[in-house]
Amino acid sequence: MPTAYQIVVCGSLVPDPLQTLEPVATPTGPALKNEMMLPAVLDPWAGHALFEAANLAKQNPGSKVWLVSVGPKAKLQQVMMTVAQKVPFELIAIDGPASGFAESAEIAAALAEAIQGIAGLDKARLLVFGGWESASRGAGTTMQMVGERLGIVDQFQGVDELTVQPDGALRILERIEGGKHQVSTCAALPALLGWATGNLAEPPNNPQVGMLNMRTVMPALQRAKALKVANDGVAFASVSLPKQRRETKIVKDQSPDDIAREIVEWIGKE
Amino acid sequence: METILFLAHTEADGSLGKAALETLTAAQALATGLGAPLLAGLIGGNVQPAANQIASCGAQRFLGVAGAEFAPSRYSTDSAAAEALAKAAAATIVIAPATSRCNRVLAGVAQRLGGRIDGHVTGATTADGKPGLTRWYYRQRMEAVVQRTRRPWFILLDPGCSPAWSGAAGTASVEAVAVALTAAHQRTVVTGVQAPASDAQTIRPDAKLLFVAGAGWTKTQPDGKTHPEEAEQLILGFLGKAKASLGSTKSLVDLSGEGQAVLKFMTHLNQVGQTGSTPRHPKGLATCCHGEEPHTVGWRFINERRAINLNANCSWAQGKADVLYVADSFAVMRKVNELLAAK
Numbered sequence: 380m381p382t383a384y385q386i387v388v389c390g391s392l393v394p395d396p397l398q399t400l401e402p403v404a405t406p407t408g409p410a411l412k413n414e415m416m417l418p419a420v421l422d423p424w425a426g427h428a429l430f431e432a433a434n435l436a437k438q439n440p441g442s443k444v445w446l447v448s449v450g451p452k453a454k455l456q457q458v459m460m461t462v463a464q465k466v467p468f469e470l471i472a473i474d475g476p477a478s479g480f481a482e483s484a485e486i487a488a489a490l491a492e493a494i495q496g497i498a499g500l501d502k503a504r505l506l507v508f509g510g511w512e513s514a515s516r517g518a519g520t521t522m523q524m525v526g527e528r529l530g531i532v533d534q535f536q537g538v539d540e541l542t543v544q545p546d547g548a549l550r551i552l553e554r555i556e557g558g559k560h561q562v563s564t565c566a567a568l569p570a571l572l573g574w575a576t577g578n579l580a581e582p583p584n585n586p587q588v589g590m591l592n593m594r595t596v597m598p599a600l601q602r603a604k605a606l607k608v609a610n611d612g613v614a615f616a617s618v619s620l621p622k623q624r625r626e627t628k629i630v631k632d633q634s635p636d637d638i639a640r641e642i643v644e645w646i647g648k649e
Numbered sequence: 650m651e652t653i654l655f656l657a658h659t660e661a662d663g664s665l666g667k668a669a670l671e672t673l674t675a676a677q678a679l680a681t682g683l684g685a686p687l688l689a690g691l692i693g694g695n696v697q698p699a700a701n702q703i704a705s706c707g708a709q710r711f712l713g714v715a716g717a718e719f720a721p722s723r724y725s726t727d728s729a730a731a732e733a734l735a736k737a738a739a740a741t742i743v744i745a746p747a748t749s750r751c752n753r754v755l756a757g758v759a760q761r762l763g764g765r766i767d768g769h770v771t772g773a774t775t776a777d778g779k780p781g782l783t784r785w786y787y788r789q790r791m792e793a794v795v796q797r798t799r800r801p802w803f804i805l806l807d808p809g810c811s812p813a814w815s816g817a818a819g820t821a822s823v824e825a826v827a828v829a830l831t832a833a834h835q836r837t838v839v840t841g842v843q844a845p846a847s848d849a850q851t852i853r854p855d856a857k858l859l860f861v862a863g864a865g866w867t868k869t870q871p872d873g874k875t876h877p878e879e880a881e882q883l884i885l886g887f888l889g890k891a892k893a894s895l896g897s898t899k900s901l902v903d904l905s906g907e908g909q910a911v912l913k914f915m916t917h918l919n920q921v922g923q924t925g926s927t928p929r930h931p932k933g934l935a936t937c938c939h940g941e942e943p944h945t946v947g948w949r950f951i952n953e954r955r956a957i958n959l960n961a962n963c964s965w966a967q968g969k970a971d972v973l974y975v976a977d978s979f980a981v982m983r984k985v986n987e988l989l990a991a992k
């Protein structure tokens with residue numbers, strides 16, 4: 380009999396990657412210039428986790444997906460307008476910073492508390508998903524701390540594939556060095572998976588799913604608890620943009636043969 | 650007073666890998682800079698060969714958690730081992746290589762010990778007697794220097810950020826640190842590694858050159874046709890001859906994922922950029938790739954950069970490449986392969 384999973388996905392929002400970002404100093408630490416004005420998207424690897432969660436739930440009737448998200452309420456609402464049209468889930472919103480400079484340990488504490496607050500949470504059916512790294516902090520540290528707070532010691536990071544075996548065990552592929560995957564089986568739940576890209580394309584928008592989700596999204600946003608991140612004990616001595624602009628030499632009107640010779644010579648140089 | 654613990658896992662043969670040896674150099678520098686004792690903590694099936702390999706590194710103690718249960722890379726057992734080592738060392742700073750194995754586990758250990766952690770660190774330094782580290786935010790878009798007062802402080806140092814330690818081997822006396830395991834630690838079983846056949850392995854982290862292929866390879870060319878077979882042949886031919894590592898843009902791997910008959914050897918693991926990897930190579934050559942920002946953030950650690958694009962106004966021209974060849978990648982790479990074959 381298939382398991383009715385409880386799948387909780389942790390995921391927040393990040394600035395649209397096509398935006399130019401600039402750090403600014405504020406009294407409470409570093410931030411992005413015009414941070415509240417920047418268009419935002421669902422954090423990409425957390426997005427993959429959400430789509431994988433929805434796919435697993437679909438294949439296992441009775442399963443349910445929650446999305447737990449820490450972010451400024453107004454921005455969360457904006458991002459939910461599109462995300463909620465992708466796959467069915469129930470939102471649990473926490474009104475706090477989505478900044479890359481916010482301390483991951485404090486964000487993890489808030490996420491774990493929200494997960495523990497889910498009515499009827501059953502650890503024997505629980506899968507906690509998230510992205511293996513955010514596109515903001517990019518540290519790959521939050522999910523493990525969420526797992527620890529929930530007492531989950533079967534944890535996987537850089538996951539590209541999850542398959543449920545006939546006996547209910549999970550078979551998991553994690554990214555390791557050199558373009559390879561480690562294969563593991565996990566005999567029992569709860570388990571935590573930090574997803575990399577996985578195998579699913581982004582689902583198309585489905586207005587019907589959107590309407591269903593919106594019934595819970597709006598109340599969840601209204602209910603969202605405020606979270607203040609103190610960044611306790613952290614000091615940013617500097618935050619700077621790289622001096623990256625190169626003097627690009629543009630070579631036009633050179634024959635492919637000459638270019639090839641130049642490239643081969645360049646490659647061969649120590 | 651700080652106590653620095655260099656923490657690492659062994660490779661399958663019991664030795665320490667390159668990333669671990671690089672981290673050891675950084676750990677030594679931290680210890681020297683802070684006037685702090687350096688300890689070594691090792692995890693693996695058998696840690697004695699690794700301890701012997703770094704016997705002369707100046708560590709005051711060599712602590713080890715060893716045994717068959719600790720050979721595989723697994724959260725439950727690795728976290729128990731790392732926790733025990735950090736406690737036994739009474740470490741205030743734990744520095745470990747950012748391998749997939751350490752990345753999976755150390756944040757959880759920091760949580761257990763009430764500490765804090767920084768991942769993807771690119772440098773650890775001391776200034777005015779205080780430790781600090783550098784790391785990037787927003788996918789390599791800005792770099793920060795971070796200091797912390799909370800201890801223990803766990804640091805995962807990215808590979809390629811420090812020279813590898815290379816001192817004399819010797820005989821180290823390893824203090825075994827006991828870790829009690831229960832059945833709950835063994836619910837996960839590592840069953841193996843899935844890898845492409847060695848001749849199909851296109852990701853080579855140690856290669857001198859990153860060769861990036863973009864979606865242009867699959868697009869309609871000036872003759873009005875697409876040439877996926879030739880593209881595949883040219884790319885694979887070049888990789889074989891130049892021993893380069895293959896990177897891709899998102900557009901190209903997404904096409905491959907959609908089952909189009911293009912470049913079958915491409916997977917998401919090849920993708921470089923915002924939602925891909927940020928590899929380290931001395932040189933990079935981009936072909937048929939526009940050089941948009943979500944792609945080029947993945948080039949942060951590629952030193953010399955050249956691109957071949959039909960479009961003189963592509964993004965590489967905007968200060969992102971050292972040289973942009975405005976040319977047809979098919980024609981250029983055909984000739985490059987010919988020249989390499991003749992060598």
Ligand SMILES: Cc1cc2nc3c(=O)[nH]c(=O)nc-3n(C[C@H](O)[C@H](O)[C@H](O)COP(=O)(O)OP(=O)(O)OC[C@H]3O[C@@H](n4cnc5c(N)ncnc54)[C@H](O)[C@@H]3O)c2cc1C
Pocket residue numbers: 396397420423862863864865866868870897898899900901920921922923924925926936937938939940941942943944945957958959960963976977978979
């Ligand atoms: C959330 C998000 C995350 C993203 N993450 C990533 C990421 O991680 N990595 C990534 O790469 N992108 C990423 N992108 C996508 C990125 O914005 C670009 O769309 C993508 O990099 C473009 O790929 P491309 O250059 O291969 O394709 P195109 O933009 O289609 O460019 C093809 C290029 O090929 C050239 N060309 C065609 N034929 C030839 C020829 N014969 N010779 C020479 N040149 C030729 C053309 O002039 C053109 O410049 C992301 C986007 C978003 C929104």
